[in-house]
Amino acid sequence: xxxxxxxxxxxxxxxxxxxxxxxxxxxxxxxxxxxxxxxxxxxxxxxxxxxxxxxxxxxxxxxxxxxxxxx
Numbered sequence: 074x075x076x077x078x079x080x081x082x083x084x085x086x087x088x089x090x091x092x093x094x095x096x097x098x099x100x101x102x103x104x105x106x107x108x109x110x111x112x113x114x115x116x117x118x119x120x121x122x123x124x125x126x127x128x129x130x131x132x133x134x135x136x137x138x139x140x141x142x143x144x
Contacts, residue, residue: 080135081121090118 077083093116123132 076121079123079139080127080132081123082127084120084122087118087120089115091116 093114
């Protein structure tokens with residue numbers, strides 16, 4: 074995950090935030106593990122942050138290092 078790789082911290086997970094189309098079957102989360110025909114597959118969403126104090130303490134240098142590696 075890009076956010077985690079860039080030094081962002083995971084703040085929370087919002088469970089069942091999205092109902093997804095069945096064409097994305099490999100990414101779906103069933104309502105119950107044993108329910109192979111779950112009518113509305115879902116997906117969780119994770120919130121990440123990089124607060125100002127994180128940026129001042131280590132974030133700026135870390136992100137600059139990542140940018141320099143890509144050039």
